[in-house]
Amino acid sequence: MDMVLETDQLGKRYGRNWALRDCSLHLPAGRIAALVGPNGAGKSTLLHMAVGLLRPDAGAVRVFDESPYNNTKVLAEIGFVAQDTPLYRDFTATELVTMGGKLNRRWDAALARTRLADLGIPPNKPVGKLSGGQRAQVALALALAKRPRLLLLDEPVASLDPLARREFLQSLMGSVADDGTTVLLSSHLLADLERVCDYLIVLHAARVQLVGTVDDLVAGHRQLVGPRNGGGPIGGVAAVVRASHTDRQSTLLVRTDGPVDDSSWTVREVTLEDLILAYLAEGDTEASHAEWGVSA
Amino acid sequence: MGGVGMIWLAWRQHRKQALFTLVGFAVLAALMIPIALSMRHTFAELGLPDCVRQMAQADLSPATRDTCEAGFHRFTNRYGSLNLVAVLLLILPMLVGLFWGAPLVAREVEQGTHRLVWTQGISRTHWALVKFGLVGAAALTAAIGYGLGMSWWVDPLTQAARQGRFGVIVFDLQGVAPIGYTLFAVALGIFAGTIWRRMLPAMAVTLVGFAGLRAALAILVRPHYLPAHTLTFPVYGSTDEPSMSRGDWVLSSGVRDAAGKMVLPDGGVMCPPGASNPHGGACGADLGIGPGAYNWQLYQPAGRFWLFQGIETGIFVALAALLLYLAIRRIRRIA
Numbered sequence: 001m002d003m004v005l006e007t008d009q010l011g012k013r014y015g016r017n018w019a020l021r022d023c024s025l026h027l028p029a030g031r032i033a034a035l036v037g038p039n040g041a042g043k044s045t046l047l048h049m050a051v052g053l054l055r056p057d058a059g060a061v062r063v064f065d066e067s068p069y070n071n072t073k074v075l076a077e078i079g080f081v082a083q084d085t086p087l088y089r090d091f092t093a094t095e096l097v098t099m100g101g102k103l104n105r106r107w108d109a110a111l112a113r114t115r116l117a118d119l120g121i122p123p124n125k126p127v128g129k130l131s132g133g134q135r136a137q138v139a140l141a142l143a144l145a146k147r148p149r150l151l152l153l154d155e156p157v158a159s160l161d162p163l164a165r166r167e168f169l170q171s172l173m174g175s176v177a178d179d180g181t182t183v184l185l186s187s188h189l190l191a192d193l194e195r196v197c198d199y200l201i202v203l204h205a206a207r208v209q210l211v212g213t214v215d216d217l218v219a220g221h222r223q224l225v226g227p228r229n230g231g232g233p234i235g236g237v238a239a240v241v242r243a244s245h246t247d248r249q250s251t252l253l254v255r256t257d258g259p260v261d262d263s264s265w266t267v268r269e270v271t272l273e274d275l276i277l278a279y280l281a282e283g284d285t286e287a288s289h290a291e292w293g294v295s296a
Numbered sequence: 297m298g299g300v301g302m303i304w305l306a307w308r309q310h311r312k313q314a315l316f317t318l319v320g321f322a323v324l325a326a327l328m329i330p331i332a333l334s335m336r337h338t339f340a341e342l343g344l345p346d347c348v349r350q351m352a353q354a355d356l357s358p359a360t361r362d363t364c365e366a367g368f369h370r371f372t373n374r375y376g377s378l379n380l381v382a383v384l385l386l387i388l389p390m391l392v393g394l395f396w397g398a399p400l401v402a403r404e405v406e407q408g409t410h411r412l413v414w415t416q417g418i419s420r421t422h423w424a425l426v427k428f429g430l431v432g433a434a435a436l437t438a439a440i441g442y443g444l445g446m447s448w449w450v451d452p453l454t455q456a457a458r459q460g461r462f463g464v465i466v467f468d469l470q471g472v473a474p475i476g477y478t479l480f481a482v483a484l485g486i487f488a489g490t491i492w493r494r495m496l497p498a499m500a501v502t503l504v505g506f507a508g509l510r511a512a513l514a515i516l517v518r519p520h521y522l523p524a525h526t527l528t529f530p531v532y533g534s535t536d537e538p539s540m541s542r543g544d545w546v547l548s549s550g551v552r553d554a555a556g557k558m559v560l561p562d563g564g565v566m567c568p569p570g571a572s573n574p575h576g577g578a579c580g581a582d583l584g585i586g587p588g589a590y591n592w593q594l595y596q597p598a599g600r601f602w603l604f605q606g607i608e609t610g611i612f613v614a615l616a617a618l619l620l621y622l623a624i625r626r627i628r629r630i631a
Binding site: 048051052053054055070072074076078080082083084086087088089090091092095098099100101103104105106139141146 | 300301302305306308309312407408409411412413414415416417418419420421628629630631
């Protein structure tokens with residue numbers, strides 16, 4: 001399968017703190033991938049290295065089989081919408097489209113204009129005077145006008161109200177479905193992305209916790225409810241991701257490697273949300289405990 | 297795309313700023329040119345251009361000298377306060393650094409737009425070179441206009457004060473030195489913006505850095521660009537201090553005794569033949585001056601004006617180039 005984005009042991013450090021560490025993942029072509037993790041998990045750092053804004057401190061990142069740092073050839077294939085959708089606020093939407101045409105070799109101005117007209121964005125008003133949702137749409141139109149093979153979006157809907165969020169994601173999906181553009185969009189809110197993504201990357205505490213297609217991940221995990229469990233092996237369970245216990249009962253979220261046929265456990269399917277929450281809770285808090293001087 | 301596209305973007309981004317700058321210059325010119333014209337008119341009316349010529353000659357009749365002194369005095373009384381205006385104009389290059397240099401990178405990063413523009417199809421080195429080039433060219437044009445204009449404007453004031461063009465303020469105002477100062481201020485602003493990445497801190501650093509380095513160089517280093525000359529002339533028997541108005545930059549002066557020891561720092565004494573001090577003793581005796589004493593001056597000759605202008609400009613242009621090189625290196629690390 002064609003890989004659009006590959007990272008190998010990728011790391012980025014700010015001073016003594018690793019913003020991203022040992023990050024190895026693959027993003028196959030044509031996927032709509034969600035990059036999920038709490039604030040500060042390293043999502044922006046990963047996206048900035050993918051678009052070539054940042055140089056890795058460890059490991060490697062490759063986009064279309066090339067290193068993206070300071071590489072205009074790769075840059076031409078990537079559409080990028082940065083966090084908070086920055087735009088020159090005194091430019092009008094028309095001027096921004098003109099700017100894109102002047103700074104890019106491949107530029108579909110008609111596409112951008114059509115999109116913005118469809119969305120009812122005023123062409124001759126400074127974009128600083130538009131609503132947050134409209135600005136996000138302008139930023140997306142600019143990214144799409146590059147006709148990119150990879151679209152990277154950093155928290156594109158974080159600052160939008162729920163209605164604008166839905167509209168933004170709908171218009172995004174509508175425009176990438178036909179071209180087979182690979183999309184990687186980050187969010188700290190899963191609910192936004194669940195409907196649109198078929199691939200998932202979970203980042204937490206600077207490390208990759210989970211990568212894979214949504215279908216495989218959901219199929220490969222189960223929730224088990226049964227009598228309080230002392231930690232003994234259960235047939236068909238590869239690993240316990242998260243366990244919670246009451247006096248008499250245990251609830252486990254497990255990764256399976258076969259059918260769980262132990263009759264003492266009630267086996268349930270998991271939702272994507274259960275899965276992500278389990279992996280985020282699993283994240284490493286040892287460092288924090290050490291910093292606070294308390295035991296984990 | 298590419299170069300022309302970047303020029304379009306730079307113009308679109310900075311056209312308002314450029315307009316404000318032009319209006320500022322026009323207002324300044326509208327104020328300064330009438331002042332200069334009236335100043336030059338008075339200078340000619342008082343017959344001072346002739347005086348300047350005659351004062352440079354040794355065989356000047358005492359009558360002419362007195363007339364000329366009176367003329368210079370009248371001129372200075374009328375226009376001397378303009379020296380204050382000249383001091384204010386010293387900060388113009390710094391303002392260019394504050395308002396054109398410091399925001400160039402800092403504003404983009406502060407508003408996050410660097411992530412928009414650096415992820416289009418051109419490299420950020422390309423972006424930086426075009427931006428720096430255009431702002432640098434604009435600053436250069438402004439600085440040349442300023443340097444030439446101020447040379448013309450300040451000339452009558454300098455001549456009337458008869459201190460030459462080496463004075464700490466007049467040297468800095470005219471000739472090619474403002475080119476160096478302006479380019480340096482802009483480069484310092486840009487560089488500060490790549491380190492602090494916010495407009496206000498970048499502007500503050502530019503202000504402090506520019507003023508500090510300018511003062512340090514002017515006071516501590518400039519006197520030593522070339523080895524200074526010494527001039528000695530006797531205390532006794534001379535009637536005239538040699539070429540008073542020749543425009544040299546006197547760094548240090550005093551009276552030394554026959555053995556070369558400084559007996560009267562920062563002063564000069566001349567005793568015409570047969571003169572005595574107010575108490576009736578030999579001239580200079582109460583100051584510890586005896587036979588064989590001589591006046592001593594350490595100075596940079598007036599003829600080195602353009603050489604010193606060139607050295608000063610060279611230093612600041614080199615610093616500007618270094619800062620821009622470092623800024624481009626820094627920009628490659630900003631995400």
